[in-house]
Amino acid sequence: MQLNHYLNFQGETEAAFNFYKSVFGGEFSNLTRYGELPAQEGVTLSEADKNLILHVSLPINAFTELMASDTNDQFCAQNNTVFTKGNNHYISINLNAHEQAEAKRLFDALSVNGQIEMPLDKTFWGALYGAFTDQFGIKWMVNCQLEAM
Numbered sequence: 001m002q003l004n005h006y007l008n009f010q011g012e013t014e015a016a017f018n019f020y021k022s023v024f025g026g027e028f029s030n031l032t033r034y035g036e037l038p039a040q041e042g043v044t045l046s047e048a049d050k051n052l053i054l055h056v057s058l059p060i061n062a063f064t065e066l067m068a069s070d071t072n073d074q075f076c077a078q079n080n081t082v083f084t085k086g087n088n089h090y091i092s093i094n095l096n097a098h099e100q101a102e103a104k105r106l107f108d109a110l111s112v113n114g115q116i117e118m119p120l121d122k123t124f125w126g127a128l129y130g131a132f133t134d135q136f137g138i139k140w141m142v143n144c145q146l147e148a149m
Contacts, residue, residue, distance in 0.1 A: 005093050007068040007138060013053035016136040017068060023109040024060040031056045034070075092131065092139035103128050103144035110134055110142075122146065 009016055017028070035050030052070035059065050097103035107120040113135035120130030120142060128144040 002063060002065075004065045004067055007066070008071055009053075009068060009136060010071050011052060012136055013056060013068045013070045016138075017053075017056050017058055017066075019136070020060075020066060020110075021058055023106065024058065024066075026059050029057045029059055029065065092141050094141040094143060097128075097142060097144040100128055100144050100146070103130075103142050107132070107142040110140055 007013075007016070021028070032054045033050060034045055034052045034054045037045075037054065053068065055067065055069050057065045057067045095103075095106055097106060104120060107130045111130075111132040111134065114132050116130070116132040118129070118131040120128060123129045126146050128146055129142065131139070131141045133139050
């Protein structure tokens with residue numbers, strides 16, 4: 001089984017994923033825009049909406065893909081949902097780095113223009129750990145075990 005993280009944005013998916021690609025490297029394995037959807041009765045997309053991301057995947061290692069899409073007001077209305085940026089207060093993506101240098105690189109790169117909740121530092125549980133919300137409203141935790149517990 002593979003567990004992947006699926007994120008939603010409101011018009012920021014392309015910017016967010018170009019940013020994540022700059023941090024993790026790699027290439028998008030799938031990028032589809034709303035404009036590629038087959039015509040649907042009762043759904044009219046503006047030119048701006050057609051350019052939004054319907055689905056994107058970015059492999060970040062051999063076992064994990066980061067995935068996302070932009071929300072679309074028409075589809076949200078059909079499902080009686082409302083997108084609120086940053087309403088994922090109880091969900092974080094945890095990155096377990098194997099080396100301190102990689103933990104620091106990930107923390108520093110992903111937290112640019114974000115809000116640091118706990119600076120990356122040694123903890124009482126024997127790890128290097130930090131937490132932040134990135135510039136796109138996604139919560140992250142970076143952890144690197146320093147010693148055996």
